[in-house]
Amino acid sequence: MTKTAPPAATPVSLITNVRVADGRHVDVAIADGRIAALGAALPRQDAVRIEDGAGALLLPGFVEGHTHLDKTNWGLPWYRNEVGARLTDRIENERHWRARSGHDAGTQSLALARAFVQMGTTRVRTHVDIDTDAGLRHLDGVLATRDTLRDVLEMQIVAFPQSGLLGRPGTAELLDRALAAGADVLGALDPALIDGDPVKSLDLSFEIAQRHGKPIDIHLHEPGEVGAFTLGLLLDRVAALGMQGQVVVSHAFCLGALPERERDALLERLAALRVALLTTAPAAVPVPPLAACREHGVTLFGGNDGIRDTWTPYGSPDMLERAMLIAMRYGLRRDDDLALAFDCVSSVAAHACGFADYGLQPGARADLVLVDADTLAHAIVARPPRRLVVSNGRVVARDGVLVDL
CATH class of the missing domain: 2.30.40.10 (Urease, subunit C, domain 1)
Incomplete structure (x- = not known):
C-alpha cells in the first residue's frame, strides 16, 4: 500500500x-x-x-531554553538505564555507550528537533558535547540539523564540555574550534567539583568566550556552599569583564539550599549583572526559588535538560508539559500563577537566550x-x-x- x-x-x-x-x-x-x-x-x-x-x-511559539539534542535516543528502542548514581558515572557511561553503539547525533537530533516543531516549539537552545574522544562529531551532526530546519526552527548551539574543561587535555582547543565552526554559546560544567580548580576553570572559560565574542551558559550542579562559592567567582568575572546580560547559569541548585540571607545577596548580584538562571524544575533536588527570583528581578526560565537519553528516561518535546512540571514543582495553582510557568517557556526564555522578535x-x-x-x-x-x-x-x-x- x-x-x-x-x-x-x-x-x-x-x-x-x-x-x-x-x-x-x-x-x-x-x-x-x-x-x-x-x-x-x-x-x-x-x-x-x-x-x-x-x-x-x-x-x-514555545521556547526550549535548555536541552541536549545530540544525546537523545528519541525514536530508538528503549535504553535500559543501569548507570551509577554519581555525576561522573553518568558522564563515563554515556561516553562509552555512544562510542560503542555508534549513536548518531545528526540523525537523533533531527528526530527530536522535528518533534519539538510538531509540538509548537520554534526556538531551541541545545547543549552539544565537545569531547576529546568524539572531537566535533556531535557538533557536526547538530549543525546539520540546524541547517536542515533553519527556515522553521531557530536554534542556538552551546559548545558544552561534558567532562569539564581541565581534566582532559585538548578540551579548550576543541571548544575554540567549536565556536569557530558555528556554535553560538560557550558551555561549562561545575568548575569546583568536576574541574577541581574553579578559579583556573572560570578564567579559561571566560578567556575562550571573550576571544570569540560569545556568551556563556554554565551547568552549575554544585550544592550549597560550594556552589555559592563558585557562583560568586563567576559573578566577579562577569562584572570585571563587562559581560552583563551575556551569562546564563543552568540548574543553580545551590540557590535552593542556602540560608535566605546568603541566597538573597547572590540574587541581588545576579539581578544587577543581568545573569539569568535556567531551571528544569527537578523534583529530587533544590531549585532556585521562583518567588524570590521575581522579587529581586532575576530572570528564571525553563527547559527539559536531556530527553530520553542515557542520563534519564524522562523529558518531552512538549513545552506545555514542561510548563506544567515547573508549575507543580513551585506549587503554582492559581490561573495567574500558571501563566508565570508558561512565561518560563515562552517570553522569559526568549529574552534570556537572546531570541529576537518574539x-x-x-x-x-x-x-x-x-x-x-x-x-x-x-x-x-x-x-x-x-x-x-x-x-x-x-x-x-x-x-x-x-x-x-
Whole structure:
C-alpha cells in the first residue's frame, strides 16, 4: 500500500477567529514571515491563504531554553538505564555507550528537533558535547540539523564540555574550534567539583568566550556552599569583564539550599549583572526559588535538560508539559500563577537566550500555536493536541501531524 506523503509547509497570510490569553477574539495577519497586524475583523481581501482558527486559543511559539539534542535516543528502542548514581558515572557511561553503539547525533537530533516543531516549539537552545574522544562529531551532526530546519526552527548551539574543561587535555582547543565552526554559546560544567580548580576553570572559560565574542551558559550542579562559592567567582568575572546580560547559569541548585540571607545577596548580584538562571524544575533536588527570583528581578526560565537519553528516561518535546512540571514543582495553582510557568517557556526564555522578535505583536516573527483550550491555564494542564503550528509564517504542523519539512 502506498504511503501518502505529508503536506509540505505552506505560508499563511491570515488566521481568523482566534482567542488571545485575555479572552479577546482576534485575527492575525502575516506578511513575509512576520505578524503584520493582530486585531478584530482584519481585512480579508489581501489574504492569499486564510486559516480559520475556529475559536482556538492562540499562543506564541514555545521556547526550549535548555536541552541536549545530540544525546537523545528519541525514536530508538528503549535504553535500559543501569548507570551509577554519581555525576561522573553518568558522564563515563554515556561516553562509552555512544562510542560503542555508534549513536548518531545528526540523525537523533533531527528526530527530536522535528518533534519539538510538531509540538509548537520554534526556538531551541541545545547543549552539544565537545569531547576529546568524539572531537566535533556531535557538533557536526547538530549543525546539520540546524541547517536542515533553519527556515522553521531557530536554534542556538552551546559548545558544552561534558567532562569539564581541565581534566582532559585538548578540551579548550576543541571548544575554540567549536565556536569557530558555528556554535553560538560557550558551555561549562561545575568548575569546583568536576574541574577541581574553579578559579583556573572560570578564567579559561571566560578567556575562550571573550576571544570569540560569545556568551556563556554554565551547568552549575554544585550544592550549597560550594556552589555559592563558585557562583560568586563567576559573578566577579562577569562584572570585571563587562559581560552583563551575556551569562546564563543552568540548574543553580545551590540557590535552593542556602540560608535566605546568603541566597538573597547572590540574587541581588545576579539581578544587577543581568545573569539569568535556567531551571528544569527537578523534583529530587533544590531549585532556585521562583518567588524570590521575581522579587529581586532575576530572570528564571525553563527547559527539559536531556530527553530520553542515557542520563534519564524522562523529558518531552512538549513545552506545555514542561510548563506544567515547573508549575507543580513551585506549587503554582492559581490561573495567574500558571501563566508565570508558561512565561518560563515562552517570553522569559526568549529574552534570556537572546531570541529576537518574539511574541504576539506586530513585527514579531510569526511563530504561532493554536490549541483547543478555554484558557492558558487549561492549555498547560490539559496539553491538548496542537491544532495548528505556524513557524516563520509557514504552517509546519496541523492537528498534531508534522508537515513535510
